[in-house]
Amino acid sequence: MVTIKAGMPGIFYRRPAPEDEPYVSEGGTIAAGQTIALIEVMKTYNEIRAEADGTIGKFLVEDGDEVEIGQDLAELETA
Amino acid sequence: MSDIRVHAGGLFTTVQDLGRPGHYRIGMPPSGAMDQYSASAANLLVGNEPNTGLLEATYIGPTLEFTDHRLIAVTGATASVTVNGEPVEAWTAVPVGPSDVLGFSMLTAGARLYIAVSGGIDVPVYLGSRSTYTLTGIGGFDGRKLADADRLPLGEAGTRARAGHSVPESLRPEFGTPAELRTIIGLCSYRLTERGLKTFLDTEWKITKDANRVGYRLRGGSLEFTDRAQPFGAGSDPANVVDLGYPVGSIQLPGGDEPIVLLNDAVTGGGYATTGTVISVDRDRIGQAKTGETVRFVETDLDTALTARRERAARIDTIREALTGN
Numbered sequence: 001m002v003t004i005k006a007g008m009p010g011i012f013y014r015r016p017a018p019e020d021e022p023y024v025s026e027g028g029t030i031a032a033g034q035t036i037a038l039i040e041v042m043k044t045y046n047e048i049r050a051e052a053d054g055t056i057g058k059f060l061v062e063d064g065d066e067v068e069i070g071q072d073l074a075e076l077e078t079a
Numbered sequence: 080m081s082d083i084r085v086h087a088g089g090l091f092t093t094v095q096d097l098g099r100p101g102h103y104r105i106g107m108p109p110s111g112a113m114d115q116y117s118a119s120a121a122n123l124l125v126g127n128e129p130n131t132g133l134l135e136a137t138y139i140g141p142t143l144e145f146t147d148h149r150l151i152a153v154t155g156a157t158a159s160v161t162v163n164g165e166p167v168e169a170w171t172a173v174p175v176g177p178s179d180v181l182g183f184s185m186l187t188a189g190a191r192l193y194i195a196v197s198g199g200i201d202v203p204v205y206l207g208s209r210s211t212y213t214l215t216g217i218g219g220f221d222g223r224k225l226a227d228a229d230r231l232p233l234g235e236a237g238t239r240a241r242a243g244h245s246v247p248e249s250l251r252p253e254f255g256t257p258a259e260l261r262t263i264i265g266l267c268s269y270r271l272t273e274r275g276l277k278t279f280l281d282t283e284w285k286i287t288k289d290a291n292r293v294g295y296r297l298r299g300g301s302l303e304f305t306d307r308a309q310p311f312g313a314g315s316d317p318a319n320v321v322d323l324g325y326p327v328g329s330i331q332l333p334g335g336d337e338p339i340v341l342l343n344d345a346v347t348g349g350g351y352a353t354t355g356t357v358i359s360v361d362r363d364r365i366g367q368a369k370t371g372e373t374v375r376f377v378e379t380d381l382d383t384a385l386t387a388r389r390e391r392a393a394r395i396d397t398i399r400e401a402l403t404g405n
Binding site for chain 2: 005007008010011041042044046068069
């Protein structure tokens, strides 16, 4: 199990827009490079991507939480 | 002619130098490195003059490939720096050669990395500076932040610098929190009550997500304004005044509870009361403060501000002498 970490501080969002479905659900499979969340900082929304293929475990922060650099965002069970 | 190949631009990496002063009257902010001291040190390490084009990377360092032999130096924020995956020292002149790749891991302190290359990033000079002002798309590399696959032109390197030279620890900045920002009270501090001004100075303000080269928006307190009759030409918000020029580093107070520190790329004037101005030397410090961290404003006077500026210049001279003297 590895974790996907925040590379920047800001506000964490799991959806591309408030009315949309989350990028990925807990237990969902993802491919390397796939967007799993957004972090808003410096007046831009920045895509957070998985670095490896795998299955998303738990999200470790809530939608709308403040995050800091290096903070764990989600568990990733690599394939 | 040689260049740098940008493998990954990072989050917000721009070409900067010490800025574009002298055009404020036409509404042109100075831009330039947010942390002028770290930028100057990086350039000196590689044998450039302090006001040479270099890269400023916010929060995430870029991945860069070199195409010829250069000296490089990384200063500013703290992060592990690698060349071809092998760790190299920050605040040190590091030799690189063709196909060497510079990379960074996550920042552990500070907000902005400076990456200097011997010969400098040789983008066209616009109004006396190579600094990027992204809001209007001027200066720097096409007036924008770097993107993957860009190629950055380099100038001709001199022969002054030597690999392995480094800036002594005692001359490197520290990024303790809260960041203490010495501030000269004015120009519109008269809009606050005595209690409002005290709250302003006593509050540990938190940097919101809206913090970039234009300005830093803060939260953490609510400031009390004096009653007044709305003057002709001023808006209805208690924080509105008749338009004035905003000093670089000035702190405006929209709504009384969201101070904004205006920085290198900020608007040059407007109708919000500015309650103080962060002194130039401590703008280096706020430029290294991150969203989520805290700052405190410490009242000071002009003599202290000018002394601090002379001391910063002296520290830069000390670095220059240490690098050329042995």
